[in-house]
Amino acid sequence: MELLPQPMISPLILLVICYFYLGTAIDCGGNNIAKTITIDKFGRGGAFRSIQAGIDSIQSNNDQWVKIHINAGVYIEKVSIPYDKPCIILEGEGSRHTVIIHGDTRTATSWEATFTSSPPNVIVSGIAFKLQNTFNLVGGQLPGVTAKIEVAVAAVVAGDKSSFFNCAFQGYQDTLIAAIGRHYFKDCYIQGEVDFIAGAGQSYFENCTISVTQAKGRPPGFITAQSRASSNDPDGFVFEGGSVDGIGVVNLGRAWGPYSRVIFHKTYFSSVVIPEGWNSWNFYGQEGKITYAEVDCIGPGANNVNRVPWKKNMTPSQLQEFSKSSFINKDGWLDNIPIKY
Template sequence: MELFTRAMIFFLILFISYFFYLSKAIDCGGKDVSYTITVGSSGKVTFKTIQAAIDSVKNNNNQWVKIHIKAGSYIEKVHIPIEKPCIILEGEGSQNTIISFSDNKGTSSSATFVSSPPNVVMSDITFQNTYNVNNKTQKVSPAVAALIQGDKSFIFRCSFIGYQDTLFDAYGRHYYKDCYIQGEVDFIFGRAQSYYENCLLNATGRNLPGFVTAQGRDSPDSPSGFVFEGGSLVGNDKVNLGRAWRAYSRVIFHNTNFSSVVTPQGWNSFGRAGQESKITYAEVDCKGPGADTSKRVPWLKKLTPSQLEEFSLASFINKDNWLDNLPVISK
């Protein structure tokens, strides 16, 4: 038993050290791309599936590798494993490069796309789980379009389409810029520390009002939270801005345009009556017919200018300047 315990401790330390190495040490060698792999169904391509291209990248990769995905519809599940950091997935426009699958076997296993390592860039791609989208008569259940759980992930001009649990924003620091996110029930959820800039959120309601966010910050010391800077929330039915998936849930909307889809109360403590002081939900300088806070929940936070500064891009996710070391993404 003692030898077994020592062995288990050794492997646990080894695993933690390996994870720490992947998360913190790798900087991908600067901004240059070492080589490019092309994926497509025809023409001059390296692989015909995205997963095959990812699998070809060496383990413990420490130089940026670009996987260029030609326009087309790719019906496959795609996973970037933790041992393959420093990958760029580049599509040819989110309207043209679409990765989709239909699965509803739980929030983790149903995901069409999973990104696990640190230092990943995604641009100009649609990630879609069609389970609740194409068949509107079936029972709604969790069906994740994308699961992002690696630190230092940059997602640019991408679309995420689903209905329940569309984007599993799980762990790590993430920067979403100029993205489109569609759903109705907890369609942005998780424990990540994420900044959403100029994103379009589309609430596609069918029955009762759903929730844009279900943020899972679970302690007062956790850096976790979702910050929405600018952008818009639209839709075809009513939706709440969020509910507290965990006790210290934290979501900030700043300068966001709210259409009339937002419910008057806006937020839900998710059965945490009497504990609302632990929750940080705030709306600052928001606009539009849905931005009237006069009937919001009474525990909605009011942030001072200095508190709001803590949720700026530089302060919230970029204190170590990791965003400054990313390759330039073509416009």
């Protein structure tokens, strides 16, 4: 994860404006689904052949839940939900059966992700998002793949009240960008090595599998690169349960912002987690502003004896601030979505 180059600032400001403009005004008509669209890569039954075509067919400023059911198959395309199309459900047939693949790398001016979701009120279930050019570099070079390990993004989530169930995100560096807004990830699989969960999202990961895929000869990687910029910002990453496993060695995170905040609670750490655990990166000497905590974690990688001395300890009352209900669901939005979690 590199610090954002100057050309990235304007697009991010636009996302913030769209987030505040749309985030609180739409409830999508409760938990009723007004319409269902079907995607089938072969166009059977008159269905759309591409996922993007299905999204494009939805009217702008949609205010009712529209479900897009994606039949099993490998869809080689870049998928984007624009900021003016909230209230969309993308439903696959399981992350092993409904797969979206694309191969762009990140440029100086955009993330170029396989999947980008910009509006509020988006639900995704049972889909895998993969990178054609980098997601399976570990273990040797693939035919036709450049020898250079490129920064490529599987998914960018930039909308408030976004939820993901039983999804897979497979990449190497910057796999999942939780850019801004409140996000809920449940029973998801997230793979990578360097900063592969990053951004300024207010994101809660429940029972997710974090898989480290360190390439041979590479230095220890980083699971998170959380970019909280101010002590007043509500964002941070919370991992409840789940596991960290895989190949090689990795830090739990490094600071992409001066007030970076990441909490693991009751998570299983395999031996891939290095003893130091955390890295302040460009904020060396400012560690007092950073909130990195591990509470009631287990496994061989959870031994805190050699952790960085500035890792935070949390009381039960402090930890309560980072429960699902307190951290992302104070207004009950998760209780009103048309998916039982």
